[in-house]
Amino acid sequence: CSKMGLWEGALTSCGVFLLQMGWGDLGAFGEPSKETPNLDQMAAEGMLFLDFYTANPLCSPSRAALLTGRLPVRNGFYTTNGHARNAYTPQDIVGGIPDSELLLPELLKKAGYTNKIIGKWHLGHRPQFHPLRHGFHQWFGSPNCHFGPYDNRERPNIPVYRDWEMVGRYYEDFKIDLKTGEANLTQLYLQEALDFISKQQASQQPFFLYWAIDATHAPVYASKQFLGTSQRGLYGDAVREIDDSVGRILKHLQQLGISENTFVFFTSDNGAALISAPRQGGSNGPFLCGKQTTFEGGMREPAIAWWPGHIPAGGVSHQLGSVMDLFSTSLSLAGLQPPSDRQIDGIDLLPVILQGKLIDRPIFYYRGNELMAVRAGLYKAHYWTWSNSWEEHSKGIDFCPGQSVAGVTTHTQEEHTYLPLLFHLGRDPGEKFPLRFASEEYQRAVEHISGLVQQHRASLVPGQPQLNVCDQAVMNWSPPGCEKLGKCLKPPESDPKKCSWPH
């Protein structure tokens, strides 16, 4: 989004990319195959954020946090079914984004923006959670992950929507070949983005485009022309296609003459899923573990801000940033104030981006409603450590393959509330060498962070947890529009249960 009024009469617009990619997946972030020339170019023309975080090590809560500017524990995207469990929105989830939450597109809508989501919504798939009921004008994509194929008896295939209605299902009308990894979805999503931008430019309407594609999420896919083009295998093919797509979108903005009025941000919703590596999982560079964990590999994200003519080229920022800041920053660009009736966790990054300022703020690492860790400055204190259970680990479910730090990547939930594990992320970005408890440095840093935690806890009003109840009956049996396509399926009887979240 761009600041309205700054360029009177000019088009004002904004875009966000969001993908399951790791910090270390971009050439600009040190991926050894260096196969992301367009993203690297975007960074060279814009600002690279090296200390940018998602709000959760899992997709749905991160996306809810981005769009609400609030931590999942506030906006309801968490579970209390178990202690410190990650939860998301599989298709049997009953909950979704509460009406009481104010989403970025809802606010931008009032300021005259046309809002479009392309790709995975993931904030609930039941009618009341539909993105067009939460501020978006247009949608092309799916409510859930592209898991499958399913048999449409035990479990329906995931629908793909155009606006209010489904237009088909994954694996049926939108093919994904699990064997070869071929699917042309990113091309569809790209074309959709280019067309939307063209139309908005033609009609001189400001827009908010949320390009939330998922090719790098298992099952990873790429279009035929990208298959086999990467040194990194199928995952790399998908990254290359995304890189190419981002390049095309930026070029399109430039060719339409609206790049200087378009603020674009690239980031990811969680760290690379190392459990899917090497074929379907990416890289978190030098960081510890990956998706599902509150170590750096789970939550530190690649991030690039691009806005030619405004952001000085080649900028690098160590601002502690969060996907939630995209909420506040976008509002600021649109000349809007964030809602004052609720706690907003995002901050306005414009002073950082435009004036190179550094804003002192902590990063909170949650798993479910448990505050696992806090970063302030270069220090990170772990109050709880857990990768996953021994039981899961013994089945080969490993969120930290090849990595094992004694007392840190624990397979039992370890509480450190009274003596947090402390790391200095400058000297030790890989969280391998906890500081000595007795050191002065430890005591000073922990005292500071403890104060922040107290402050945070004192003002915390947890939202109603949305990710506790699952029911086979709510799955995507008969999404709106299914009649026209003859794709309605009969749901089973309702049988709500506690969802099972093993980690």
Place this chain on the structure above:
Amino acid sequence: CSKMGLWEGALTSCGVFLLQMGWGDLGAFGEPSKETPNLDQMAAEGMLFLDFYTANPLCSPSRAALLTGRLPVRNGFYTTNGHARNAYTPQDIVGGIPDSELLLPELLKKAGYTNKIIGKWHLGHRPQFHPLRHGFHQWFGSPNCHFGPYDNRERPNIPVYRDWEMVGRYYEDFKIDLKTGEANLTQLYLQEALDFISKQQASQQPFFLYWAIDATHAPVYASKQFLGTSQRGLYGDAVREIDDSVGRILKHLQQLGISENTFVFFTSDNGAALISAPRQGGSNGPFLCGKQTTFEGGMREPAIAWWPGHIPAGGVSHQLGSVMDLFSTSLSLAGLQPPSDRQIDGIDLLPVILQGKLIDRPIFYYRGNELMAVRAGLYKAHYWTWSNSWEEHSKGIDFCPGQSVAGVTTHTQEEHTYLPLLFHLGRDPGEKFPLRFASEEYQRAVEHISGLVQQHRASLVPGQPQLNVCDQAVMNWSPPGCEKLGKCLKPPESDPKKCSWPH
């Protein structure tokens, strides 16, 4: 070195930097603090090598390989005291660079180059191994690592030479404060380099400058003005000072108007020493383990070629390169042929650097005289795996802190000769997921690599091992020039023994 004759009458020169730094220590290679603006700029103006290797995971053998263009097993820089042991040149080592080896400066000397080494020589410290007896015209630096301080009774402090004679000793005349990490040595070495370049420019003499500094080798040090300036602690301070120094040298070349006649290469002699992390050890990015090992972290190095006006800016190469290539490439730049009476392992990288070619060649990973692993294309086959012994590991000596890959980072020497462990370094740069033995891909790749190994072994004539015998009597008791300084010490009686190489 620059190709003589190409620019008739012009100054022709060449420079090499060599430091104990890891692949992941530079911003351009993804170090999260991104504190190497000058090296990053060097890369942006030159060519980045992402798949560049040293010839050994330890300093002395790497340096011997660089200067001879030959693997340590050929030039004698290895031990046979134990199986697959790393060895170097501590001050009780009896051996050193054999006279029969032809060093790069010896060859360049004949072509009219003035050759200078600044920093750590490490190819033997006894009189017959002196760098000025092996082609260098000038030297400022030390024969061994800057370990210490010693008591000058059990063990003398390491001397610092200017040309033929010592001018003082570390910790005495050249201070290193182990507590604060303060030492101004890099500044001395920088000034020495700038002065040398100025003089060569003034006298219109081509030169070869081998800037082999060691601030990032434990005990890590930095000058006062750099202490505390890095997010990364003392190690980062040292990196910043080196980065700054490289920037000054490049700028100096530009200001003297000879940058277009000066080929400059930056690389490292081994991976970051993770055993010294976090205070004194760097980062190998996403790679496995570090110095002392034949995993990628031990031998893949940061590498940048710089030659304004010749190397296209912003180039990136996936050429499998080696420090030994600097021997052949430098000769080529000087219009010389490599010696034809011996096997040279280095290749001329000029077609790669100037024309973007890719030359098919393997990389051999040795530990002692054992071929531990071979890389060909994106495949790497391990014939032996070993990090270090259980005995050492239980004492806390860990070359892979926080990393543990079952069956790969083994603490017993594991032979895989008949069924090598195979990794695809594109999909799996971290060597975490060995390919399945039964797969067609495995069989094809191993067959290819086996052929290369047979070929290599068939032509291999191992040199006389130089790193087998140690003797307290050969230490730096009375280096030449000690009389003038009153710094001669009395050696103990000669008592040659087998050196002990625990890993």
